[in-house]
Amino acid sequence: MTASTPFQPAADPAFAAQKSAQAAAAAPGASPVIELRDLHKAYGPLEVIKGVSLSAPRGHVVTLIGSSGSGKSTLLRCCNLLESSQAGTILFEGEPVRWTGPARERRPADRDQLRRIRTNLAMVFQQFNLWAHLTILQNVMEAPVTVLRQNPAQVEARARMLLAKVGIGDKADAWPAQLSGGQQQRAAIARALCMEPRALLFDEPTSALDPELQQEVVRVIKDLANEHRTMILVTHDMRLAADVSDHVVFLHKGRIEEEGPPEQIFRTPRTDRLRQFISATMPS
Ligand SMILES: Nc1ncnc2c1ncn2[C@@H]1O[C@H](COP(=O)(O)OP(=O)(O)OP(=O)(O)O)[C@@H](O)[C@H]1O
Ligand SMILES: [Mg+2]
Numbered sequence: 001m002t003a004s005t006p007f008q009p010a011a012d013p014a015f016a017a018q019k020s021a022q023a024a025a026a027a028p029g030a031s032p033v034i035e036l037r038d039l040h041k042a043y044g045p046l047e048v049i050k051g052v053s054l055s056a057p058r059g060h061v062v063t064l065i066g067s068s069g070s071g072k073s074t075l076l077r078c079c080n081l082l083e084s085s086q087a088g089t090i091l092f093e094g095e096p097v098r099w100t101g102p103a104r105e106r107r108p109a110d111r112d113q114l115r116r117i118r119t120n121l122a123m124v125f126q127q128f129n130l131w132a133h134l135t136i137l138q139n140v141m142e143a144p145v146t147v148l149r150q151n152p153a154q155v156e157a158r159a160r161m162l163l164a165k166v167g168i169g170d171k172a173d174a175w176p177a178q179l180s181g182g183q184q185q186r187a188a189i190a191r192a193l194c195m196e197p198r199a200l201l202f203d204e205p206t207s208a209l210d211p212e213l214q215q216e217v218v219r220v221i222k223d224l225a226n227e228h229r230t231m232i233l234v235t236h237d238m239r240l241a242a243d244v245s246d247h248v249v250f251l252h253k254g255r256i257e258e259e260g261p262p263e264q265i266f267r268t269p270r271t272d273r274l275r276q277f278i279s280a281t282m283p284s
Pocket of ligand 2: 073
């Protein structure tokens, strides 16, 4: 393996320049929305997260990359407590998650805190997960009305605005099955945004889509990055990772093998494992 540049990520140089100008303008040491310290997670005897620390500062995009099975989805799900973890600290806006139960069988102790964290870290999944029996508008309105108990008329106005923002304002009354994959994923992003969360967690949001539909979703994610939304993004799309990230974390077998700004990760990777990974995932 040579140390030569394995990947030129500048798929969208204008966007990358804009993004790095924003990063420079962002307050250094912006406070983290979510922070993990020395997190450990096992499924029975299988330890899949082996002491990971990471931080998603407000207004930043942190991207997790790594091979299949390296623990990316698990780590993302630990952030919003969809998965339990056995050891380590999780902080939401500086507030440590409080735990109860015996060591290594801990669970969140405070239901209000759990609810606050879940509703403020909205997740977008690979498979969209829209409710098939609800229209697109109803899908977007559902959680703010039923979980947050917000005023339906106000939620509807916000939902329509968000559907227009992601380019599917004309699909409000359609059923999910009547939309393309790219449109469904944009509806799922509008649904996440309608919660007005503190951060968005994306788990491979473009992986289930045909290449031309991926670009519709990539465009929306870039717009959100431009708006300084706090995001943690899991993706196999290295161009997207290179374009939108402030910080890239390369996971290998449940540990952080290497991390840094996208220019370093993609242009001057330091470890053989990362060099190999980037070569293997480089678009042809
Ligand atoms: N519910 C589960 N029960 C047992 N093992 C699991 C479970 N979910 C994930 N694992 C294991 O945990 C490890 C990490 O899985 P994870 O889904 O986090 O990987 P990933 O990096 O997201 O992979 P991919 O890129 O394929 O989505 C794998 O070894 C996987 O088999
Ligand atoms: Mg995964």
